[in-house]
Amino acid sequence: MCRMARPRKPLLSRERIVAVALALVDSEGLAAVSTRRLAAELGVSGPSLYNHFTTKDEILDAVADTVVAQVDISMFDNGTDWRTALLDWGRSYRAALTAHPHIVPFLAQGPGRRPAGLRMADAVFGGMVKAGWPPAHATRIGALMRYFVAGSALGSFARGFVDDAGAYDPADYPHLGQAHLLAGHQEQVDEGAFETGLRALVAGLDELYGENAG
Amino acid sequence: MCRMARPRKPLLSRERIVAVALALVDSEGLAAVSTRRLAAELGVSGPSLYNHFTTKDEILDAVADTVVAQVDISMFDNGTDWRTALLDWGRSYRAALTAHPHIVPFLAQGPGRRPAGLRMADAVFGGMVKAGWPPAHATRIGALMRYFVAGSALGSFARGFVDDAGAYDPADYPHLGQAHLLAGHQEQVDEGAFETGLRALVAGLDELYGENAG
């Protein structure tokens, strides 16, 4: 007996599904998350998930949202100078994404319909306007920062190169003689490029358009 | 008769497969490209593709490569000032990607193993070094530009907002009162943000690190 159809205490909850899905994404990648596999991880049969989410993408949206919810946005509401706020936010934003790299491809495409993404857009926009930026500029700043951070978390630049001294024929790629060395320093290369770009972006905004701000 | 197993003239070629795959990606999106569907589009049965590519991802890699091959990189080899070169390259790069938006999520993750991606990395690196940048800076500049362009082509910022005046409760999102208007101006918003960011990036590189360059 006891091949129970409905337990008196629900076996699943949205929270538990999302938590286990995130753990699975982190440990085995986005491709490992099938409804059957995720259900097995939860000790349940595949279709059960559909009592809590209407679609697999909705589960992944919730996973992405919890990741974005980790981003610190307090600097937009506490009087921090807008340049410092953008730098600190950018670093926190990138850190949240690189902590869960396998969800980034999903997260980066998706629209900002996820509550945490909207809260972030709201905070950035509000912070820039309060700093004196015209609304049109504030919108652009939020957008271009997202481009840069998402792009940097999405695909490692350094990972694109093979760690093999003979991989890049000088006849084909005359300047990539040392490129194979990048493979050994992935994080440093990507983090260094991110830092350089982030500072350049903020300095450039200040120089080119800063007269519009307060 | 004539249920032919092997025709005397091959029905398929790598070029034709890639061309039809790109057309399918463009018209119906990445999800529409299954081996069976693509084969049907080519007038052939599913497994036939495996005579020309060892894997579906290899087909998509080839598709992505033809897209990246459209990017103009001539400015790195003809004495153009490095600032102008980065601006022109960035615009050409983004234009190539936004011409085929559905392949971008695949392209942006993938490593740079694709020949066109390597050729581009080679040209940018060579151009920056020739302009006087130290190699470590040249590498970072290539990487951070890729982050920004890929991020901007990947997910529209404006598309994240719904075109509905009541969509954003001021209690939840105090500064998004006008956000629903973004939906109607997607391209302009995204293109404006890209231009602003691109100029800021180049101006910032010049201001902060330009003394290292020639």
Add this chain to the structure above:
DNA sequence: ACCTGAACACCGTTCAAGT
């Protein structure tokens, strides 16, 4: 309300069989 197994219409890939 919330779980189950069975079923539907798909996948990517392998492989023996045909010419």
Add this chain to the structure above:
DNA sequence: ACCTGAACACCGTTCAAGT
């Protein structure tokens, strides 16, 4: 060499059936 159909081990999702 290059195509075929059959087969394997999967998918996301629906649905009637159980409690």
